[in-house]
Amino acid sequence: MVEFLDFFASFTTVQKIIWVGICLVFFFSLENVIPLFRHQYNRIRHDGMNLILLAMLMVINVVYGIALIHVSQWTSSTGFGLLNWVELPTWAAVLVSIVALDFVAQYFAHFLLHKVKWMWKLHLVHHSDTKVDLTTGVRQHPIEFVLREALALLTFTVFGMPISFYLFYRIITIFFTYWTHANISLPIWLDKSLSYVIVTPNTHKFHHHFEQPWTDTNFGNVLSIWDRIFGTFTYDDTSKIKYGLDVTDDAKDEDLKYQLGLPFNKSIKTNY
Secondary structure (H helix, E strand, O other): OHHHHHHHHOOOHHHHHHHHHHHHHHHHHHHHHOOOOOOOOOHHHHHHHHHHHHHHHHHHHHHHHHHHHHHHHHHHHHOOOHHHHOOOOHHHHHHHHHHHHHHHHHHHHHHHHHHOHHHHHHHHHHHOOOOOOHHHHHOOOHHHHHHHHHHHHHHHHHHOOOHHHHHHHHHHHHHHHHHHHOOOOOOHHHHHHHOOOEOOHHHHHHHOEOOOOHHHOOOOOOEOHHHHHOOOOOOOOHHHOOEOOOOOOHHHOOOHHHHHHHHHOOOOOOOO
């Protein structure tokens, strides 16, 4: 276990980019073999815009990585954090870290993005995609990404996690970002069975339906237990799903300028 975690402690930006590339290629291949929907769209233009947003996020992530290192050094030298105050076996400490990050930095953060008006307007960028595929997972407004990372950093600090624990979880989330958004069709029995523990492609597709109440369900990122505990879980027929939003211009879902301006567009009225 120690050697395994040591590998993630020295995980470089280049290795992370390679992992992103592997996930993209893998799920792109699956999308062409077992698609859930057969979108009629210019994939280069659609995915290209989403990948431009990814590039913006990766620049921010470099700055965030520097902050993470400094915080890690501080918690290590001062002994600050719950994991430093309570002695746990390594496997248990890793599990606690994963659960904490998944709840606070993912489920709770995502819940806030839907319930706080100004945060929801940032999140419109993600939900305005009318052709959800694997690249939709990285379709985030840069300010939203900063907020999410701030909550992750706060969780990391409060628990005093070793940086290897955090990076291990981050590698998991990269996989799940593409897994849950990929335009793939799994056998219902398999998808539904997996959804009792983890977020699956189908469960997250309901979240991308264009109107409530489905838009306000299935907030989980890796573990689906949070949605089940807090009553925000749903599972239905994927043929009923229509992507996009009822408050944005579907024709501009690939217009980068329009998308980046959504949070500041006063003509867009929301329910929050």
